[in-house]
Amino acid sequence: xxxxxxxxxxxxxxxxxxxxxxxxxxxxxxxxxxxxxxxxxxxxxxxxxxxxxxxxxxxxxxxxxxxxxxxxxxxxxxxxxxxxxxxxxxxxxxxxxxxxxxxxxxxxxxxxxxxxxxxxxxxxxxxxxxxxxxxxxxxxxxxxxxxxxxxxxxxxxxxxxxxxxxxxxxxxxxxxxxxxxxxxxxxxxxxxxxxxxxxxxxxxxxxxxxxxxxxxxxxxxxxxxxxxxxxxxxxxxxxxxxxxxxxxxxxxxxxxxxxxxxxxxxxxxxxxxxxxxxxxxxxxxxxxxxxxxxxxxxxxxxxxxxxxxxxxxxxxxxxxxxxxxxxxxxxxxxxxxxxxxxxxxxxxxxxxxxxxxxxxxxx
Amino acid sequence: xxxxxxxxxxxxxxxxxxxxxxxxxxxxxxxxxxxxxxxxxxxxxxxxxxxxxxxxxxxxxxxxxxxxxxxxxxxxxxxxxxxxxxxxxxxxxxxxxxxxxxxxxxxxxxxxxxxxxxxxxxxxxxxxxxxxxxxxxxxxxxxxxxxxxxxxxxxxxxxxxxxxxxxxxxxxxxxxxxxxxxxxxxxxxxxxxxxxxxxxxxxxxxxxxxxxxxxxxxxxxxxxxxxxxxxxxxxxxxxxxxxxxxxxxxxxxxxxxxxxxxxxxxxxxxxxxxxxxxxxxxxxxxxxxxxxxxxxxxxxxxxxxxxxxxxxxxxxxxxxxxxxxxxxxxxxxxxxxxxxxxxxxxxxxxxxxxxxxxxxxxxxxxxxxxxxxxxxxxxxxxxxxxxxxxxxxxxxxxxxxxxxxxxxxxxxxxxxxxxxxxxxxxxxxxxxxxxxxxxxxxxxxxxxxxxxxxxxxxxxxxxxxxxxxxxxxxxxxxxxxxxxxxxxxxxxxxxxxxxxxxxxxxxxxxxxxxxxxxxxxxxxxxxxxxxxxxxxxxxxxxxxxxxxxxxxxxxxxxxxxxxxxxxxxxxxx
Numbered sequence: 001x002x003x004x005x006x007x008x009x010x011x012x013x014x015x016x017x018x019x020x021x022x023x024x025x026x027x028x029x030x031x032x033x034x035x036x037x038x039x040x041x042x043x044x045x046x047x048x049x050x051x052x053x054x055x056x057x058x059x060x061x062x063x064x065x066x067x068x069x070x071x072x073x074x075x076x077x078x079x080x081x082x083x084x085x086x087x088x089x090x091x092x093x094x095x096x097x098x099x100x101x102x103x104x105x106x107x108x109x110x111x112x113x114x115x116x117x118x119x120x121x122x123x124x125x126x127x128x129x130x131x132x133x134x135x136x137x138x139x140x141x142x143x144x145x146x147x148x149x150x151x152x153x154x155x156x157x158x159x160x161x162x163x164x165x166x167x168x169x170x171x172x173x174x175x176x177x178x179x180x181x182x183x184x185x186x187x188x189x190x191x192x193x194x195x196x197x198x199x200x201x202x203x204x205x206x207x208x209x210x211x212x213x214x215x216x217x218x219x220x221x222x223x224x225x226x227x228x229x230x231x232x233x234x235x236x237x238x239x240x241x242x243x244x245x246x247x248x249x250x251x252x253x254x255x256x257x258x259x260x261x262x263x264x265x266x267x268x269x270x271x272x273x274x275x276x277x278x279x280x281x282x283x284x285x286x287x288x289x290x291x292x293x294x295x296x297x298x299x300x301x302x303x304x305x306x307x308x309x310x311x312x313x314x315x316x317x318x319x320x321x322x323x324x325x326x327x328x329x330x331x332x333x334x335x336x337x338x339x340x341x342x343x344x345x346x347x348x349x350x351x352x353x354x355x356x357x358x359x360x361x362x363x
Numbered sequence: 364x365x366x367x368x369x370x371x372x373x374x375x376x377x378x379x380x381x382x383x384x385x386x387x388x389x390x391x392x393x394x395x396x397x398x399x400x401x402x403x404x405x406x407x408x409x410x411x412x413x414x415x416x417x418x419x420x421x422x423x424x425x426x427x428x429x430x431x432x433x434x435x436x437x438x439x440x441x442x443x444x445x446x447x448x449x450x451x452x453x454x455x456x457x458x459x460x461x462x463x464x465x466x467x468x469x470x471x472x473x474x475x476x477x478x479x480x481x482x483x484x485x486x487x488x489x490x491x492x493x494x495x496x497x498x499x500x501x502x503x504x505x506x507x508x509x510x511x512x513x514x515x516x517x518x519x520x521x522x523x524x525x526x527x528x529x530x531x532x533x534x535x536x537x538x539x540x541x542x543x544x545x546x547x548x549x550x551x552x553x554x555x556x557x558x559x560x561x562x563x564x565x566x567x568x569x570x571x572x573x574x575x576x577x578x579x580x581x582x583x584x585x586x587x588x589x590x591x592x593x594x595x596x597x598x599x600x601x602x603x604x605x606x607x608x609x610x611x612x613x614x615x616x617x618x619x620x621x622x623x624x625x626x627x628x629x630x631x632x633x634x635x636x637x638x639x640x641x642x643x644x645x646x647x648x649x650x651x652x653x654x655x656x657x658x659x660x661x662x663x664x665x666x667x668x669x670x671x672x673x674x675x676x677x678x679x680x681x682x683x684x685x686x687x688x689x690x691x692x693x694x695x696x697x698x699x700x701x702x703x704x705x706x707x708x709x710x711x712x713x714x715x716x717x718x719x720x721x722x723x724x725x726x727x728x729x730x731x732x733x734x735x736x737x738x739x740x741x742x743x744x745x746x747x748x749x750x751x752x753x754x755x756x757x758x759x760x761x762x763x764x765x766x767x768x769x770x771x772x773x774x775x776x777x778x779x780x781x782x783x784x785x786x787x788x789x790x791x792x793x794x795x796x797x798x799x800x801x802x803x804x805x806x807x808x809x810x811x812x813x814x815x816x817x818x819x820x821x822x823x824x825x826x827x828x829x830x831x832x833x834x835x836x837x838x839x840x841x842x843x844x845x846x847x848x849x850x851x852x853x854x855x856x857x858x859x860x861x862x863x864x865x866x867x868x869x870x871x872x873x874x875x876x877x878x879x880x881x882x883x884x885x886x887x888x889x890x891x892x893x894x895x896x897x898x899x900x901x902x903x904x905x906x907x908x909x910x911x912x913x914x915x916x917x918x919x920x921x922x923x924x925x926x927x928x929x930x931x932x933x934x935x936x
Binding site: 051052053072073074075076077078079080082083084086087088089090099100103104144147148151157 | 832834835837838839840841842843844845846848849852853856857859
């Protein structure tokens with residue numbers, strides 16, 4: 001019953017305010033697809049357009065080959081899980097989960113079997129006759145999850161489902177959702193602002209900003225090869241350095257002024273020499289160096305123990321602060337020490353300072 | 364229902380890119396409901412009010428504008444009408460001042476100080492709140508009237524007391540009677556004040572009286588103002604109390620009633636003019652209050668509400684004395700009525716032997732039995748319609764918000780400021796001839812009930828709907844229930860606690876309604892409150908008291924059942 005979804009040049013407007021100017025996406029059958037972005041980026045708006053709660057001002061949305069712009073919500077066969085659970089407070093757990101099946105006029109025995117099955121899977125079968133009002137957030141969200149999955153929907157839609165839960169429950173629910181999605185292979189669209197959630201659960205992620213998709217790709221792709229500076233800084237931690245493109249004896253590279261000149265063979269050969277660029281180096285890609293020339297220099301101003309890593313904050317010559325994460329097994333450095341840093345030249349990213357687009361070779 | 368699509372080909376000329384410039388008229392189910400409700404109010408509320416306006420300025424016999432009744436109103440050589448207006452305003456202002464002050468202090472004391480029996484006191488306050496005021500005035504006459512028990516006792520010890528009649532009597536009855544109402548409102552506001560605010564004040568050196576005036580009072584002032592206005596409205600529109608205890612002291616509702624019963628055709632325009640004057644006064648008061656409280660609006664929500672704590676001995680003693688005296692003054696009238704109902708129906712007050720004759724009378728006299736039957740029949744019909752309209756109107760104004768639905772919401776709350784006598788006269792004028800000859804029918808009594816008591820149900824339904832997350836209804840639709848099913852299976856069940864709370868208040872105030880129905884009733888459509896009022900004003904104290912006791916019993920039981928079912932010990936108004 002799982003479906004593919006095609007979003008074709010859709011537009012969302014509220015009066016004169018355009019929230020989504022022109023957005024296209026293809027979501028594959030059975031895929032776990034995440035819309036990731038900070039609040040106000042239009043991710044929930046898009047999800048609600050797919051669900052049918054929001055009108056579509058332009059473009060089309062297709063479920064498989066069927067255009068669904070004008071199909072009312074209740075005929076779209078979707079399973080939706082909300083941030084605030086939205087369980088029916090006047091119905092027992094069982095009645096909540098059976099609700100969608102009753103709408104589908106299934107025979108009573110079949111409803112009973114399906115409901116008990118799914119309640120077992122989300123581990124709340126023992127609560128089936130209780131009202132949800134005095135249950136924990138985690139239990140309520142399990143009801144909501146069971147209720148959405150039991151109807152065998154074409155697509156499962158999640159709107160920040162874990163945001164209201166505490167940290168421990170969040171990890172637990174993440175596993176429960178991922179496990180159910182894996183076994184049922186239901187096409188899933190998952191909205192979140194939490195990148196850990198996005199990176200750990202998704203087959204593919206779309207990163208959104210101002211109603212525009214910045215990049216679509218697997219977790220590894222968006223982390224390793226961000227398309228633009230926004231994605232590079234939004235996903236994971238990043239230090240951003242200024243520099244310009246140089247060509248050192250036929251190999252592309254960057255000139256970081258006092259902090260050295262580096263050959264970076266992954267920069268696209270067609271990049272103009274002298275182009276001002278932003279160089280993004282993640283804290284764990286920086287290493288302390290014995291070398292004293294052609295290095296990034298700084299003074300350690302803060303040192304925080306993170307468990308498996310030591311986090312150093314360094315002040316550079318221009319007063320910019322950068323972060324370095326080092327494995328705890330490596331030799332330690334002290335606050336006040338002046339240090340030299342090197343980095344892995346193969347995996348860092350460089351962006352055009354004006355367009356903010358990546359200047360790296362396409363994979 | 365609101366998702367219905369326009370069938371293709373209905374607007375073939377319409378260019379798609381112009382779509383958002385055109386107002387698309389979806390004729391959906393909700394639009395039909397909106398229209399039906401609008402028609403209902405237009406016919407049964409707006410049209411009667413317009414009739415009053417028309418009658419006061421237009422002569423329907425000569426077909427010309429006629430302002431002679433205004434002339435009469437303003438220049439009557441005895442100042443008859445102006446004096447009545449002034450009487451009404453005076454008595455309402457003073458009652459509002461006293462009841463609001465005492466009610467606020469009571470609420471503050473109950474909220475901050477541990478009072479012995481606080482729980483039961485709160486329940487008793489609610490029960491006294493739902494008994495009709497004219498019963499209190501009746502009871503006070505038994506105690507403090509010309510031949511009253513206390514009066515007589517005062518006279519024997521040489522004090523030449525004449526009994527509480529006129530201005531002071533009306534003020535006295537209302538000032539006490541309406542304390543529970545103020546208490547309920549102000550307690551509600553006090554619950555929203557966070558304890559930490561008081562603690563902060565104390566840590567900065569403000570405590571006791573200073574703390575009340577500098578911190579608490581400013582926070583709850585809008586509510587105090589609102590309840591003062593509510594008391595004012597109740598007093599200025601009450602017919603029963605001034606007509607029983609007012610004697611020569613005329614107020615607007617008694618004047619309207621007298622003009623109406625005097626049965627002189629020429630009085631109609633004058634009655635209309637006086638109704639108009641009354642509406643002008645209540646409207647002005649209402650608008651002033653709205654303006655004042657909007658300027659001082661403070662949004663609060665307490666994480667830790669104030670809790671009653673142990674106070675100093677002096678404070679505790681005075682608090683207990685204060686609370687118990689008020690309570691006694693509130694219970695005493697009910698108590699007197701119950702005792703009176705077991706006395707034989709000679710006119711000698713509180714003497715003679717105990718008897719159950721009065722109860723035998725009310726349960727064997729067919730006209731009285733009919734009035735009891737009528738009360739239940741009319742109130743249940745009215746209540747059913749009130750619940751239906753309450754659900755629909757609150758849903759429209761919250762979930763289908765538009766200028767039209769907001770307008771309906773305002774319109775349906777307007778009867779709060781239209782006195783019952785005025786609405787009674789308005790309905791009378793509007794429906795006295797075909798095609799709407801409703802005078803003397805049960806329908807007009809029921810209509811009066813619906814219009815007057817609908818606001819309670821709308822208010823509490825609207826309040827609960829605001830708390831229901833839209834996502835729950837969306838979840839229902841996503842699971843395959845169409846909007847119609849969602850409304851019945853999810854929205855209405857979730858609204859029910861709020862609806863029932865409002866409906867209980869509506870019903871309790873329907874069965875005690877007097878001001879409007881006293882103008883609209885006929886011999887066949889008498890209700891209990893009319894029967895009681897007539898009995899008392901003709902001196903038939905015996906069965907009047909028995910009937911009153913029955914009415915109070917019904918109210919109390921209803922309230923207790925509501926508490927039991929809702930699992931709460933409070934009711935919202």
